[in-house]
Amino acid sequence: MCRVLAYSGxxxxxxxxxxxxxxxxxxxxxxxxxxxxxNLGGFGxxxxxxxxxxxxxxxxxxxxxxxxxxxxxxxxARKARATCLLAHVRGIPYNTDAGFxxxxxxxxxxxxxxxxxxxxxxxxxxxxxKPELLRHIDAPxxxxxxxxxxxxxxxxxxxxxxGQRAGDADGGELLHALFACLRLVGDxxxxxxxxxxxxxxxxxxxxxxxxxxxxTYDFGCYDVTRPDSVHESxxxxxxxxxxxxxxxxVTENEFRMSGRADRCTAFLLASEPLTRDTTGWVEVPxxxxxxxxxxxxxxxxxxxxxxxx
Amino acid sequence: MSVVDLSSHPFxxxxxxxxxxxxxxxxxxxxxxxxxxxxRQGEAAGSVLFVLEGSVSIVARLPGGDGVEIAQVEAGxxxxxxxxxxxxxxxxxxxxxxxxxxAVMESADLSALCAHYHPAxxxxxxxxxxxVARRLRDTTESASxxxxxxxxxxxxxxGIIAPGAPYxxxxxxPLLGFFRDFGPAEREEFxxxxxxxxxxxxxxxxxxxxxxxxxxxxxxxxxxxxxxxxAGTLRTAVLGPGRAxxxxxxxxxxxAAVQVTAMSQCTFLRLSPDCRVTLxxxxxxxxxxxxxxxxxxLQVKLDAQSREFARREQMGMSGTHRWQS
Numbered sequence: 001m002c003r004v005l006a007y008s009g010x011x012x013x014x015x016x017x018x019x020x021x022x023x024x025x026x027x028x029x030x031x032x033x034x035x036x037x038x039n040l041g042g043f044g045x046x047x048x049x050x051x052x053x054x055x056x057x058x059x060x061x062x063x064x065x066x067x068x069x070x071x072x073x074x075x076x077a078r079k080a081r082a083t084c085l086l087a088h089v090r091g092i093p094y095n096t097d098a099g100f101x102x103x104x105x106x107x108x109x110x111x112x113x114x115x116x117x118x119x120x121x122x123x124x125x126x127x128x129x130k131p132e133l134l135r136h137i138d139a140p141x142x143x144x145x146x147x148x149x150x151x152x153x154x155x156x157x158x159x160x161x162x163g164q165r166a167g168d169a170d171g172g173e174l175l176h177a178l179f180a181c182l183r184l185v186g187d188x189x190x191x192x193x194x195x196x197x198x199x200x201x202x203x204x205x206x207x208x209x210x211x212x213x214x215x216t217y218d219f220g221c222y223d224v225t226r227p228d229s230v231h232e233s234x235x236x237x238x239x240x241x242x243x244x245x246x247x248x249x250v251t252e253n254e255f256r257m258s259g260r261a262d263r264c265t266a267f268l269l270a271s272e273p274l275t276r277d278t279t280g281w282v283e284v285p286x287x288x289x290x291x292x293x294x295x296x297x298x299x300x301x302x303x304x305x306x307x308x309x
Numbered sequence: 310m311s312v313v314d315l316s317s318h319p320f321x322x323x324x325x326x327x328x329x330x331x332x333x334x335x336x337x338x339x340x341x342x343x344x345x346x347x348x349r350q351g352e353a354a355g356s357v358l359f360v361l362e363g364s365v366s367i368v369a370r371l372p373g374g375d376g377v378e379i380a381q382v383e384a385g386x387x388x389x390x391x392x393x394x395x396x397x398x399x400x401x402x403x404x405x406x407x408x409x410x411x412a413v414m415e416s417a418d419l420s421a422l423c424a425h426y427h428p429a430x431x432x433x434x435x436x437x438x439x440x441v442a443r444r445l446r447d448t449t450e451s452a453s454x455x456x457x458x459x460x461x462x463x464x465x466x467x468g469i470i471a472p473g474a475p476y477x478x479x480x481x482x483p484l485l486g487f488f489r490d491f492g493p494a495e496r497e498e499f500x501x502x503x504x505x506x507x508x509x510x511x512x513x514x515x516x517x518x519x520x521x522x523x524x525x526x527x528x529x530x531x532x533x534x535x536x537x538x539x540a541g542t543l544r545t546a547v548l549g550p551g552r553a554x555x556x557x558x559x560x561x562x563x564x565a566a567v568q569v570t571a572m573s574q575c576t577f578l579r580l581s582p583d584c585r586v587t588l589x590x591x592x593x594x595x596x597x598x599x600x601x602x603x604x605x606x607l608q609v610k611l612d613a614q615s616r617e618f619a620r621r622e623q624m625g626m627s628g629t630h631r632w633q634s
Contacts, residue, residue, distance in 0.1 A: 195574075219549050219572060220530045220550045221529065221530055221573050221574070222550065224481075224529065231484070232484045232489075235549055235550045235551055236549065237547060254351075277351040278398060279351045279370075279398055279399070282619075282620045282623075283617070285544070285617055285620075286544075286547035303624060305544060309510070309572060
């Protein structure tokens with residue numbers, strides 16, 4: 001099911017985001033608190049540093065190693081700082097058909113595209129939907145697909161829907177394409193009779209702005225023929241949380257946002273809070289799109305209800 | 310062992326003297342001076358407080374911000390009723406304004422009473438459920454100013470509710486949160502008290518203002534609850550399998566404040582308000598299990614709703630705003 005983290009704000013070491021909080025993303029790979037499955041399929045991140053050479057070019061790090069044992073990542077995280085980060089630990093079924101490998105690691109970012117994407121969730125019956133979905137993906141985009149997952153299919157669809165604007169589209173255009181994508185996938189699901197809980201918590205970033213969806217098709221619709229395939233912890237709505245403030249740092253022995261409430265220069269979004277103390281975090285409501293854009297005092301957080309069923 | 314005198318506190322007014330005496334033995338009385346912290350935001354909870362004397366200020370630190378007073382709790386009120394939830398952390402800091410005397414009930418002590426099926430615990434569970442239900446109702450009613458024209462649209466559909474389920478739901482009951490503490494016999498007994506219904510996608514299960522006092526437990530599918538006003542629609546919750554709705558109306562006998570619509574084909578159990586008496590039988594284990602499930606669901610709902618409304622309020626602050634679509 002994966003866990004994702006997105007950050008945008010003042011420079012912060014990757015270690016402070018990925019390792020040091022008591023429920024950090026790296027810890028969520030083997031001890032998530034709001035998911036009953038482990039996320040052992042690998043780690044990937046894109047990290048932008050506004051003060052670096054070629055600031056639009058992110059660090060791109062991917063490894064199928066378990067991140068908690070990855071010395072290279074740890075060493076990098078101690079030194080490197082980011083003004084924007086999109087990081088992902090991949091959760092996959094515990095079998096040989098799960099598509100384990102570097103080609104399926106998130107985030108996705110095709111050359112020439114402004115927006116990178118990571119996914120937390122699972123499009124049920126993807127194998128059955130895929131031939132239909134691929135018909136809606138333009139040939140040049142299709143050519144760039146490397147992986148086999150539902151997540152990359154979604155990314156390729158959104159890229160196709162952005163069309164000529166894929167390299168420049170702003171948050172509003174991206175949201176428009178995302179909603180079109182949700183409708184398209186929903187129509188195909190209905191046509192093929194797929195009516196099963198499928199979570200699409202999507203995270204996008206262009207190195208400064210962040211846009212995310214908390215969305216599920218057919219929430220609560222489990223397989224009525226197989227009680228053994230249903231687990232209580234899978235019956236809830238997949239979580240998504242954020243926290244915002246002037247700066248993310250250790251305050252009173254705990255990582256939290258500090259500074260004035262009416263400033264939101266720093267923004268942190270994650271599948272689940274990075275700390276056991278969740279009181280500084282806000283849960284994104286179900287069926288909501290959330291966006292943060294602009295820099296410094298011009299930063300704006302915007303939310304919208306999603307009415308696509 | 311000392312017995313705390315709780316007779317002056319309205320929360321306990323329905324308890325018989327002998328049961329009040331039992332409760333008085335499991336709570337402790339704490340005294341606080343002006344400025345003392347009763348509990349701190351972010352710390353593990355594990356208790357509920359009953360203010361016997363004085364006034365308490367509730368201060369919340371918003372993400373990235375300083376503390377803001379959000380409420381005052383006076384003598385005779387309950388403080389931190391979500392503190393009995395497992396793994397709950399205090400959502401705000403409670404500060405004594407002048408001298409305060411409070412009775413503190415630890416979650417472990419209430420659980421011990423429940424484990425022994427003590428009649429006092431059934432009464433406490435019911436009173437706590439009603440206290441949380443009242444808070445939930447008040448929170449919902451106070452949110453009408455958050456309804457905007459650019460909120461969610463009402464889900465449209467024309468289908469009607471039909472009796473029966475399209476599948477054998479019995480094997481799935483142990484997986485549903487509402488039935489977590491129920492044994493097989495209690496599940497069977499509870500289902501026998503209910504009627505099973507299925508609603509198609511888009512079906513309006515109940516409307517605002519309707520005098521529907523049934524309690525519903527979702528078996529499969531999901532519903533949207535929403536506050537509907539002339540200004541628009543505000544989604545207040547999305548509830549899936551194992552969650553209940555209509556608890557406030559079932560417990561308090563109020564008319565429905567929110568509209569409930571099926572988001573997908575939805576199968577649910579419906580419990581009549583006539584069962585209120587049956588489910589307050591201290592000789593029946595089902596009564597304890599039922600109120601434990603009911604209270605847990607209400608606490609989760611109040612916690613989520615309070616967070617969400619606070620988020621929407623914050624969206625109105627400088628630096629953040631809602632999408633203008």
